[in-house]
Amino acid sequence: MDRILSNQNSRVKAWAKLATKKGRTENKTYLLDGWHLVEEAIKAQAKFHAVMATEAQMAQHLPDVPHGVPAFEISEEVAKHIAGTNTPQGIFAEISLPDKTFDPSYVHDGAWLLLDKIQDPGNVGTLVRTADAAGFKGVVFGEGTADAYSPKVVRAMQGSQFHLEVLNGDLNEWADALTANGLPVYGSQLDESAQSYRQVQPSTQFALIVGNEGQGMADELAAKTTANLYIPIQGQAESLNVAIAGGILMFSLAAGN
Amino acid sequence: MDRILSNQNSRVKAWAKLATKKGRTENKTYLLDGWHLVEEAIKAQAKFHAVMATEAQMAQHLPDVPHGVPAFEISEEVAKHIAGTNTPQGIFAEISLPDKTFDPSYVHDGAWLLLDKIQDPGNVGTLVRTADAAGFKGVVFGEGTADAYSPKVVRAMQGSQFHLEVLNGDLNEWADALTANGLPVYGSQLDESAQSYRQVQPSTQFALIVGNEGQGMADELAAKTTANLYIPIQGQAESLNVAIAGGILMFSLAAGN
Numbered sequence: 001m002d003r004i005l006s007n008q009n010s011r012v013k014a015w016a017k018l019a020t021k022k023g024r025t026e027n028k029t030y031l032l033d034g035w036h037l038v039e040e041a042i043k044a045q046a047k048f049h050a051v052m053a054t055e056a057q058m059a060q061h062l063p064d065v066p067h068g069v070p071a072f073e074i075s076e077e078v079a080k081h082i083a084g085t086n087t088p089q090g091i092f093a094e095i096s097l098p099d100k101t102f103d104p105s106y107v108h109d110g111a112w113l114l115l116d117k118i119q120d121p122g123n124v125g126t127l128v129r130t131a132d133a134a135g136f137k138g139v140v141f142g143e144g145t146a147d148a149y150s151p152k153v154v155r156a157m158q159g160s161q162f163h164l165e166v167l168n169g170d171l172n173e174w175a176d177a178l179t180a181n182g183l184p185v186y187g188s189q190l191d192e193s194a195q196s197y198r199q200v201q202p203s204t205q206f207a208l209i210v211g212n213e214g215q216g217m218a219d220e221l222a223a224k225t226t227a228n229l230y231i232p233i234q235g236q237a238e239s240l241n242v243a244i245a246g247g248i249l250m251f252s253l254a255a256g257n
Numbered sequence: 258m259d260r261i262l263s264n265q266n267s268r269v270k271a272w273a274k275l276a277t278k279k280g281r282t283e284n285k286t287y288l289l290d291g292w293h294l295v296e297e298a299i300k301a302q303a304k305f306h307a308v309m310a311t312e313a314q315m316a317q318h319l320p321d322v323p324h325g326v327p328a329f330e331i332s333e334e335v336a337k338h339i340a341g342t343n344t345p346q347g348i349f350a351e352i353s354l355p356d357k358t359f360d361p362s363y364v365h366d367g368a369w370l371l372l373d374k375i376q377d378p379g380n381v382g383t384l385v386r387t388a389d390a391a392g393f394k395g396v397v398f399g400e401g402t403a404d405a406y407s408p409k410v411v412r413a414m415q416g417s418q419f420h421l422e423v424l425n426g427d428l429n430e431w432a433d434a435l436t437a438n439g440l441p442v443y444g445s446q447l448d449e450s451a452q453s454y455r456q457v458q459p460s461t462q463f464a465l466i467v468g469n470e471g472q473g474m475a476d477e478l479a480a481k482t483t484a485n486l487y488i489p490i491q492g493q494a495e496s497l498n499v500a501i502a503g504g505i506l507m508f509s510l511a512a513g514n
Contacts, residue, residue: 122379126498135491156498163493234392234513236420240504241383241413247501248508256491 003073004052007081011072015052015082015094021147028097030149031082034089035061040159042066047096054079054090061091069093084151097149102138102167104177109205110137111254112178114171116221117144117212118242124148125156126243127210131164134250138165140174144212171209175224178207185209187217187225188249190239194230197248202255210246258315260330264338268329272309272339272351278404285354287406288339291346292318297416299323304353311336311347318348326350341408354406359424361434366462367394368511369435371428373478374401374469375499381405382413383500384467388421391507395422397431401469428466432481435464442466444474444485445506447496451487454505459512467503 004012017023018031029049032038038051038061048069053061058073065071074082079090113131118124124146128139146153148166157166175185185207186200209225211217222228231245240248261269274280275288286306289295295308295318305326310318315330322328331339336347370388375381381403385396403410405423414423432442442464443457466482468474479485488502497505 126501129494130497130501132492133488133490133494133497158494160492160494231390231508232513233390234511235389235417237386237390237415237417240387240390241500243498244383244387244501244504247497247504251488251505252509254491256489 044162049094057091112207113139114209115145121146121152123243125153132160140169142171184226187228194228197229289350301419306351314348361431369464370396371466372402378403378409380500382410389417397426399428441483444482451485454486
């Protein structure tokens with residue numbers, strides 16, 4: 001097994017570049033940080049390009065890494081450099097970005113979450129993880145939403161990208177196609193003139209749109225929905241965090257929760 | 258008005274120290290960053306020790322600052338230093354820490370959130386903000402929970418500390434006292450043997466305990482509750498983020514949401 005001890009090593013430089021959208025797009029790969037995510041990728045039969053681990057992590061996990069995957073032992077310093085954090089667990093994988101095209105006109109069932117310009121990577125990743133827990137079939141990232149494979153989003157998704165569809169798409173097209181296919185499309189608004197989310201019966205087939213932290217949903221999208229839903233605020237808080245609002249709506253709207 | 262241009266200024270050093278628990282405890286004050294929070298503190302008639310703002314922010318907001326509050330014009334560099342971030346809005350206030358003792362044996366009504374060793378400051382602040390939005394009367398920070406007045410918690414609370422009670426307390430004492438006073442005390446567990454949260458009727462008088470991100474609630478606390486509640490997970494996610502789980506439970510349990 002190759003041992004890599006320097007941040008100047010060309011492979012290390014390439015892995016560090018995967019923290020940027022440009023680096024990921026050029027390589028068509030992204031990084032997983034920590035055994036939990038690597039294990040999820042193994043279970044999901046993701047396409048591995050490399051596994052990199054410190055001596056201790058490699059000793060513990062190499063037996064579980066699929067045969068034929070190039071393995072590299074790295075120093076603690078290299079681990080910190082690749083992770084971009086000071087306390088990485090010390091095991092990473094480089095795997096292929098999903099190469100999926102998905103035509104919403106073929107979507108006839110399931111619960112779908114549509115993210116309209118959600119900017120904070122922690123919010124985006126948490127929304128995907130919560131959609132997974134609520135039994136959603138997929139999450140569609142509209143233009144302006146944080147990239148699904150950036151390190152902070154990947155960390156917050158906690159492996160949920162392997163459990164449901166994670167797609168990029170034009171949310172106007174999605175809203176039109178799902179509506180045409182008979183799925184109700186619910187928007188969310190911070191506006192008491194919208195309908196209370198409590199009035200919607202739980203269902204297994206619908207779409208929910210959550211919008212930008214500051215501006216909310218785009219007006220064009222809000223005009224296309226079956227209904228726009230509102231979470232009544234009882235106290236003096238002006239609004240809810242978008243991931244909290246999304247979580248409350250998803251668990252209330254999806255049948256079975 | 259004094260103008261402060263150097264990070265070496267003794268006042269600047271003192272403000273920067275308020276980012277630490279030690280600094281806050283010694284000074285009995287904490288920092289607010291951004292006009293939204295300063296305005297909330299004015300509305301709440303908090304005790305101000307100082308307002309610090311860049312030239313532009315001072316010109317815009319000084320007329321709204323209460324009379325008699327010492328005001329300091331600061332440079333952009335000083336603003337970044339005090340904020341500990343690179344893009345502060347440029348207006349701050351130093352205000353008194355609340356000086357409250359609160360005996361839970363006098364609590365006979367309202368909805369209360371108890372935080373058992375929640376470590377991530379973003380989660381803690383978001384939970385307080387969500388409790389505010391759900392109409393809760395107070396949040397009790399148990400030992401091991403992130404400090405309510407650390408910069409990241411203050412940012413995530415978005416001023417909700419001025420809308421409800423934010424207290425430190427011994428959660429075992431709180432659970433005992435509330436139970437003795439006839440309020441149901443609900444725990445939360447990631448355990449299908451617990452009761453589904455859907456089976457609890459919404460109410461205006463109860464306590465909800467949420468526990469540590471990794472370990473959940475302490476066993477000793479879980480043994481004291483009226484019931485421990487469980488959010489059924491439909492997909493393959495192993496768990497929910499603690500702030501999301503808390504948000505779903507608070508909005509489901511509190512009458513009126």
